[in-house]
Amino acid sequence: MHLLLQILVNGFIVGSIYALSAMGFSLIFGTAGILNLAHGAYLVLAAIVAWFFISHLKLPLLAGLSIGVLASVLFSYLLFFLVVNPIDKSTRIPKEEKGVFVLTATLLWSMIVQGLLDYMFGATPVIIPPFTHGNMHLFAIKLTYNMLILAALSLCIIGLLWFFINKTRPGKVLLAASMSHTGLAIMGIELKRVHLLLWGIYGVLTGVSGVLLASFLGASATAAPELTGLAFSIVVLGGLGSTTGSFFASYIIGYLGTLTAYLVSPSYTSLPAFFVLVLILLIRPQGLFGRF
Amino acid sequence: MSISASSKNLLRFAALLLVIFVCLPWVLSLYIVGVLTIAFYFSVFTMSWDLLFGYSGEFNFGPTFLIGVGAYGAALLNVNTSLPLFACVLLGTLTAVLAGLLLVAPALRLRGPYFCLITLVSVLLLGEFITIFAQYTGGEIGMTLPGILSTSGMVNYYLALGLVCVSAGVFLTITESPIGLILQAGAQDPVAAESLGFSIVKYKILAFSMSAFFSGLSGALLVFYMGTASVSMVVSISVVLQIIIAAIIGGRRTILGPILGSLFIIITGQWLQYLGQLDYVAVSILALIILLFFPDGIAGIALRRR
Numbered sequence: 001m002h003l004l005l006q007i008l009v010n011g012f013i014v015g016s017i018y019a020l021s022a023m024g025f026s027l028i029f030g031t032a033g034i035l036n037l038a039h040g041a042y043l044v045l046a047a048i049v050a051w052f053f054i055s056h057l058k059l060p061l062l063a064g065l066s067i068g069v070l071a072s073v074l075f076s077y078l079l080f081f082l083v084v085n086p087i088d089k090s091t092r093i094p095k096e097e098k099g100v101f102v103l104t105a106t107l108l109w110s111m112i113v114q115g116l117l118d119y120m121f122g123a124t125p126v127i128i129p130p131f132t133h134g135n136m137h138l139f140a141i142k143l144t145y146n147m148l149i150l151a152a153l154s155l156c157i158i159g160l161l162w163f164f165i166n167k168t169r170p171g172k173v174l175l176a177a178s179m180s181h182t183g184l185a186i187m188g189i190e191l192k193r194v195h196l197l198l199w200g201i202y203g204v205l206t207g208v209s210g211v212l213l214a215s216f217l218g219a220s221a222t223a224a225p226e227l228t229g230l231a232f233s234i235v236v237l238g239g240l241g242s243t244t245g246s247f248f249a250s251y252i253i254g255y256l257g258t259l260t261a262y263l264v265s266p267s268y269t270s271l272p273a274f275f276v277l278v279l280i281l282l283i284r285p286q287g288l289f290g291r292f
Numbered sequence: 293m294s295i296s297a298s299s300k301n302l303l304r305f306a307a308l309l310l311v312i313f314v315c316l317p318w319v320l321s322l323y324i325v326g327v328l329t330i331a332f333y334f335s336v337f338t339m340s341w342d343l344l345f346g347y348s349g350e351f352n353f354g355p356t357f358l359i360g361v362g363a364y365g366a367a368l369l370n371v372n373t374s375l376p377l378f379a380c381v382l383l384g385t386l387t388a389v390l391a392g393l394l395l396v397a398p399a400l401r402l403r404g405p406y407f408c409l410i411t412l413v414s415v416l417l418l419g420e421f422i423t424i425f426a427q428y429t430g431g432e433i434g435m436t437l438p439g440i441l442s443t444s445g446m447v448n449y450y451l452a453l454g455l456v457c458v459s460a461g462v463f464l465t466i467t468e469s470p471i472g473l474i475l476q477a478g479a480q481d482p483v484a485a486e487s488l489g490f491s492i493v494k495y496k497i498l499a500f501s502m503s504a505f506f507s508g509l510s511g512a513l514l515v516f517y518m519g520t521a522s523v524s525m526v527v528s529i530s531v532v533l534q535i536i537i538a539a540i541i542g543g544r545r546t547i548l549g550p551i552l553g554s555l556f557i558i559i560t561g562q563w564l565q566y567l568g569q570l571d572y573v574a575v576s577i578l579a580l581i582i583l584l585f586f587p588d589g590i591a592g593i594a595l596r597r598r
Contacts, residue, residue: 093587100351108580115573281410
């Protein structure tokens with residue numbers, strides 16, 4: 001009973017952070033049609049930069065975290081201007097092969113970011129210090145306040161994102177972009193600015209979820225491909241392009257991982273996510289809520 | 293079609309290259325001969341990948357799934373049984389073919405990014421399994437093998453060169469025959485190809501098993517050449533990237549181009565090794581630049597000029 005409660009609570013917290021980390025990935029695919037294989041590297045980038053500023057340069061926690069998020073935004077724009085946009089504009093790459101080129105290029109980009117992080121900060125996993133210390137007891141299970149803060153923050157940001165997309169004008173533009181780029185251009189909206197907005201939001205979302213993830217589970221440069229795989233599993237299970245789907249899928253994947261960690265072994269945590277991905281691709285490639 | 297005309301030119305070029313490579317070890321240092329040997333095994337990986345991508349239209353993000361299964365299959369047999377070396381290589385290769393057939397089912401069902409994903413995951417899963425069963429596979433460190441192909445650098449060099457020639461010959465025969473055209477038709481419009489009476493399933497199975505056969509064979513021979521099998525050598529995502537990049541640099545859909553691309557990637561990698569930890573970053577940046585500015589690759593540029 002005690003174990004069951006612990007799994008329920010931990011799975012919920014992990015799921016909430018996963019949900020936030022999958023949002024950016026889902027958004028960028030739904031709106032720009034880009035599958036960013038560097039996603040995991042961005043999560044790790046924000047976490048490691050934040051950790052460096054907090055534990056080595058002794059910056060206050062929030063300042064360090066903001067610098068981590070800024071780094072993620074900066075690299076997000078670099079990815080757009082140096083890689084994604086040139087491929088999109090290229091006349092020499094056949095249209096039907098552009099997707100493949102983007103996948104390869106973002107995977108390369110991921111390797112570059114990961115290699116640089118490894119070189120500059122070392123490969124040892126880092127943990128971002130908790131927001132607050134102390135813990136509480138809830139029905140005989142131990143909960144740190146930090147875990148609660150992480151889950152609450154994740155859910156708040158997802159809520160804000162939902163509000164932004166559905167209720168504000170720039171958000172609605174993004175929503176429209178996910179339906180038709182041509183339509184947007186005809187309505188007199190400059191696509192360039194849409195892209196700038198999109199990649200900026202992507203950087204912020206991914207940066208924030210990276211530091212939250214590292215505050216709970218820690219982060220290391222070598223974990224980047226695994227994190228990309230995890231985001232993929234979530235987004236595919238929920239249905240590519242469906243943010244609602246990703247939201248629910250995060251909890252499924254979060255609980256599966258937590259169950260495995262508690263009942264089998266913590267080193268197998270990412271395995272069930274991959275099995276789910278393979279199964280869902282074979283049985284129902286459009287996912288639970290998919291549009292494609 | 294200008295395909296065969298241009299490939300005749302390419303063939304002449306290949307013959308010239310072959311003569312050069314046969315003579316090379318007599319003038320080069322043993323170290324460079326060793327690097328070239330690795331590059332040869334690597335070019336077999338790349339050609340096998342090009343058969344799937346360039347002709348069959350399957351963007352396989354997991355060539356190292358096939359290579360790794362072949363390599364580790366052979367390595368595990370070598371360590372745990374007393375079978376002769378060639379039997380280990382053969383059985384390892386057969387396991388790789390089975391792994392290749394495993395990919396046919398998703399390939400027939402899934403299109404575009406979905407197939408990429410499932411192959412990418414297959415590599416991640418294989419890596420996880422190798423780490424989990426570390427007591428048999430040596431985990432991250434890898435396993436040292438009792439068997440070794442040959443102690444002579446020359447013998448190894450010509451063996452690898454021979455493998456390149458055989459596999460290039462087989463791949464060219466397939467792709468230049470009507471089978472190559474049917475594969476391409478199946479990639480462009482499976483429904484139209486089926487309506488002409490070609491069984492796409494049959495041809496996909498052929499393409500995947502050929503690709504897996506040579507990937508597995510080359511992987512198995514590579515580990516016995518090196519004397520070790522490790523994830524970073526035959527399974528990791530960075531190897532996947534090197535293969536894809538080598539194929540793109542060399543020129544997709546040319547079979548022979550990937551050989552040039554592989555030589556380029558492996559030699560540049562060795563050359564940049566003085567950068568230490570950053571060597572892989574440098575190779576990736578270079579690859580990214582080539583990907584963005586010369587998407588047709590070396591062979592692509594050469595063919596377009598004519």
